[in-house]
Amino acid sequence: MYSFKRQSASSAIFEIFNSVLMLIVCFVTLYPIWYVIVNAFNDGADAMRGGIYWWPRQFSLDSFQAVFRSEGIMTAMGVTVAKTLIGTPVHVFFTAMVAYAFSRRELVGRKLYMFIGTVTMFFGGGLIPYYLLIRDLHLLDNFLVYILPAAFSFFDLIIFLSFFREIPPGLEEAAKIDGANDFKIFYKVIIPVSMPVVATIALFHGVYQWNDYFTGMIFINDTNLQPIQTYLYRVVAQSSSNQMLASMPSGMAVSVTSQSLKLATMVVTTAPIVFVYPFLQKYFVKGFMIGSIKE
Structure with a gap:
């Protein structure tokens, strides 16, 4: 007691x-x-x-x-809303599609791809090589600079992959018996049953797109293409x-x-x-x- x-x-x-x-x-x-x-x-x-x-x-x-009253803030807000609404579904679609391929055990070189992807999570080439790559892709002062480089994330792939591995294989087998190919299985079977993780990744990336100021600061000189967070940076810097x-x-x-x-x-x-x-x-x-x- x-x-x-x-x-x-x-x-x-x-x-x-x-x-x-x-x-x-x-x-x-x-x-x-x-x-x-x-x-x-x-x-x-x-x-x-x-x-x-x-x-x-x-x-x-x-x-x-x-x-x-400022002329630039509404334009910047529009750019941010547009890149969030466009970039989020693009990111979710491509990342989920690659994660689904990684979840298939018959994928040739899957372990090698996983190793390469894991390395990219911890090591990068640095800002200068990345800038040169964006320049060579003609994405400087281009709205697509907000969309294409962020279309895929290996960290989000791991989250998708963890969820896809828990889906019963019988669902895919039943779809194959009905004559569905891999792509049809992906968007007719896998995506509908994976809406919790789809919503999660969409929110992760949506918040990232909204808060990202670095891309607009480094790769965009046209003020009409700068997002609201870059606009905020310029205001804080007093310019x-x-x-x-x-x-x-x-x-x-x-x-x-x-x-x-x-x-x-x-x-x-x-x-x-x-x-x-x-x-x-x-x-x-x-x-x-x-x-x-x-x-």
């Missing part, structure tokens, strides 16, 4: 400590986001005085009006925020500063994916658990 009480007391102390620690971690993680939002909705000139931590002191939407301030009406410019423009742009560019993510988080968790537990 004494041992049981001591163990219960230890468990309670651990639970309390763990809860407090998790609350601290959550606060440290979420407060910077809240700080950005609060200051973005505050009057820019007033925010320069500091002292704003929890709520806007002088609520103002002038910074957001200035952001949406665009000063231009936005110069183009504003004189009355609005009094309450808007370069810093408030940066914060408002951060909120505008990250809000869509932040609002979507909580509803789809279960698919991300399931994606990491695929293949890890077998009944």
